[in-house]
Amino acid sequence: SAPGPRCRRSPTALLRCSPARRRAPARARALDERLLEAAAVQAPASTEGDDPGVGVDEGNGGGGWEGDEAGAEEVVEEEEQQQRPPPRAFVKSRRQRQEEEEAAAGQDRFKLINGEEIFQEKAYLVGVECKRTGGNLFGIEESVKELEQLADTAGLVVVGSTYQKLSTPNPRTYIGSGKVSEIRTAIQALDVETVIFDDELSPGQLRNLEKSFGRSVRVCDRTALILDIFNQRAATHEAALQVTLAQMEYQLPRLTKMWSHLERQAGGQVKGMGEKQIEVDKRILRTQISALRKELESVRKHRKLYRNRRQSVPVPVVSLVGYTNAGKSTLLNRLTGADVLAEDKLFATLDPTTRRVLTKNGTEFLLTDTVGFIQKLPTMLVAAFRATLEEISESSVIVHLVDISHPLAQQQIDAVDRVLKELDVEPIPKLIVWNKVDNTDEPLKVKEEAEKQGIICISAINGDGLEDFCNAIQRKLKDSMVPIEAFLPYDKGDLLNDIHKVGMVEKMEYKENGTFVKAHVPLPLARLLTPLRQQVAAAH
Numbered sequence: 001s002a003p004g005p006r007c008r009r010s011p012t013a014l015l016r017c018s019p020a021r022r023r024a025p026a027r028a029r030a031l032d033e034r035l036l037e038a039a040a041v042q043a044p045a046s047t048e049g050d051d052p053g054v055g056v057d058e059g060n061g062g063g064g065w066e067g068d069e070a071g072a073e074e075v076v077e078e079e080e081q082q083q084r085p086p087p088r089a090f091v092k093s094r095r096q097r098q099e100e101e102e103a104a105a106g107q108d109r110f111k112l113i114n115g116e117e118i119f120q121e122k123a124y125l126v127g128v129e130c131k132r133t134g135g136n137l138f139g140i141e142e143s144v145k146e147l148e149q150l151a152d153t154a155g156l157v158v159v160g161s162t163y164q165k166l167s168t169p170n171p172r173t174y175i176g177s178g179k180v181s182e183i184r185t186a187i188q189a190l191d192v193e194t195v196i197f198d199d200e201l202s203p204g205q206l207r208n209l210e211k212s213f214g215r216s217v218r219v220c221d222r223t224a225l226i227l228d229i230f231n232q233r234a235a236t237h238e239a240a241l242q243v244t245l246a247q248m249e250y251q252l253p254r255l256t257k258m259w260s261h262l263e264r265q266a267g268g269q270v271k272g273m274g275e276k277q278i279e280v281d282k283r284i285l286r287t288q289i290s291a292l293r294k295e296l297e298s299v300r301k302h303r304k305l306y307r308n309r310r311q312s313v314p315v316p317v318v319s320l321v322g323y324t325n326a327g328k329s330t331l332l333n334r335l336t337g338a339d340v341l342a343e344d345k346l347f348a349t350l351d352p353t354t355r356r357v358l359t360k361n362g363t364e365f366l367l368t369d370t371v372g373f374i375q376k377l378p379t380m381l382v383a384a385f386r387a388t389l390e391e392i393s394e395s396s397v398i399v400h401l402v403d404i405s406h407p408l409a410q411q412q413i414d415a416v417d418r419v420l421k422e423l424d425v426e427p428i429p430k431l432i433v434w435n436k437v438d439n440t441d442e443p444l445k446v447k448e449e450a451e452k453q454g455i456i457c458i459s460a461i462n463g464d465g466l467e468d469f470c471n472a473i474q475r476k477l478k479d480s481m482v483p484i485e486a487f488l489p490y491d492k493g494d495l496l497n498d499i500h501k502v503g504m505v506e507k508m509e510y511k512e513n514g515t516f517v518k519a520h521v522p523l524p525l526a527r528l529l530t531p532l533r534q535q536v537a538a539a540h
């Protein structure tokens with residue numbers, strides 16, 4: 001198929017418009033598809049492949065890159081001849097060769113992430129350290145390094161990065177003009193397809209940068225990248241709805257960019273519909289946003305019902321929170337034999353998973369694994385996931401898991417504390433746990449330090465310290481429980497079972513017509529026991 005009109009300029013552009021490229025789930029695909037559907041109503045015949053007037057320069061009109069590529073072209077051809085039947089014509093046009101070469105190179109760049117084929121775009125990262133704004137927990141180099149990890153998680157290949165220290169960001173292009181041209185040079189030299197900024201860019205900055213870098217290069221920011229990862233990883237209906245909603249809200253003010261992107265996909269035939277069309281698009285998006293909100297609301301209601309049912313058995317809930325990649329899912333799996341995906345990627349978990357933990361002395365608690373936190377967490381994502389995170393606010397104890405082997409452990413702790421503050425969970429007892437002790441240079445010293453500070457030290461991967469962990473949780477749980485003394489007649493055996501299961505029994509005496517119990521129990525159970533508690537005095 002013939003590439004679209006903007007595909008002429010570089011091999012990169014060609015590749016990005018090739019059918020193979022489109023096979024891959026594109027960034028914000030769901031959104032694009034919706035808008036394409038809307039565009040199809042306006043311009044039914046506009047498809048890229050049908051556009052007859054466009055094509056790559058077949059003569060000598062190419063750029064300086066052609067000579068450099070000759071060697072690579074031969075290698076690819078040799079490989080092709082081994083794998084494919086010989087072509088019908090002996091003389092291939094240069095365009096055919098280019099397409100074949102790029103298709104072959106393109107095949108190697110597909111990666112399977114969560115069962116989806118992701119095209120590994122070449123990415124270039126840009127960070128800015130602003131002296132004025134301050135408040136950044138991470139240094140610029142560290143923040144860009146984390147951005148690299150995020151890009152890797154999203155399936156991109158980072159081919160280079162740069163950063164700049166500024167007193168204030170440039171309102172037009174975020175970075176200075178010198179930096180813009182430096183990046184433009186790097187884009188050409190490294191064949192960059194996506195430039196990712198470490199901070200959220202305004203819609204205007206995005207547009208200006210895209211203009212400066214050329215149409216074939218996609219410009220995005222940390223927020224869009226995180227949204228993309230969330231989009232790839234959302235496993236449940238609710239998570240998918242939350243992410244789509246956050247993506248739509250992010251796209252709404254940036255719709256001019258979306259439109260030009262759509263224009264490209266549609267082969268240019270919808271061009272010229274101008275501002276009016278953007279307004280139409282915005283209206284479509286707004287309608288979809290409100291429909292999504294309603295759908296989310298009903299999914300949440302359903303979940304709440306389910307949760308309330310769960311709460312009628314008053315097993316205390318312990319929430320696991322922590323920076324992404326701290327080892328939360330590994331710990332949950334280790335303690336409960338669950339099978340939650342745990343991997344060395346950021347944001348492996350998006351949906352809260354709850355499992356029952358049975359401790360050695362017979363008490364139980366529910367452990368909930370949550371979505372990891374990250375510095376510069378996009379506010380719209382915090383908002384979108386607030387409902388999921390709200391489960392944290394209903395827990396009896398919060399375990400803050402820290403990857404103590406990480407060089408920026410303290411900054412990560414601070415970043416998590418910031419989000420916890422936003423969630424208003426301060427009154428809930430918190431337990432700080434250092435994980436991955438096995439991965440530190442001097443585990444013994446780390447353990448000593450932890451002991452001094454009253455912190456539990458574990459290694460979720462090999463199970464070291466897990467007994468201490470469970471004991472510490474029980475102590476914390478006890479703090480959140482109500483001390484009771486009750487006399488339970490023998491026909492209330494089920495309540496006695498509940499006390500054993502969810503409470504902590506200190507004393508039990510079997511009497512003639514019932515059992516005397518002294519224990520700590522969760523508030524809901526204490527309420528259930530109220531009439532029996534009043535009988536304590538009478539029984540003695």
Ligand SMILES: Nc1nc2c(ncn2[C@@H]2O[C@H](COP(=O)(O)OP(=O)(O)OP(=O)(O)O)[C@@H](O)[C@H]2O)c(=O)[nH]1
Nearest residue numbers: 325326327328329330342343347348349372460461
């Ligand atoms: N050396 C070592 N590695 C660990 C330990 N615990 C977890 N890991 C590794 O750390 C990586 C991240 O673990 P996860 O359990 O996915 O982390 P998470 O906190 O659930 O991460 P998100 O879901 O992304 O927020 C995995 O590669 C684990 O194998 C540990 O105690 N020691």
Ligand SMILES: [Mg+2]
Nearest residue numbers: 328329348349
């Ligand atoms: Mg996880």
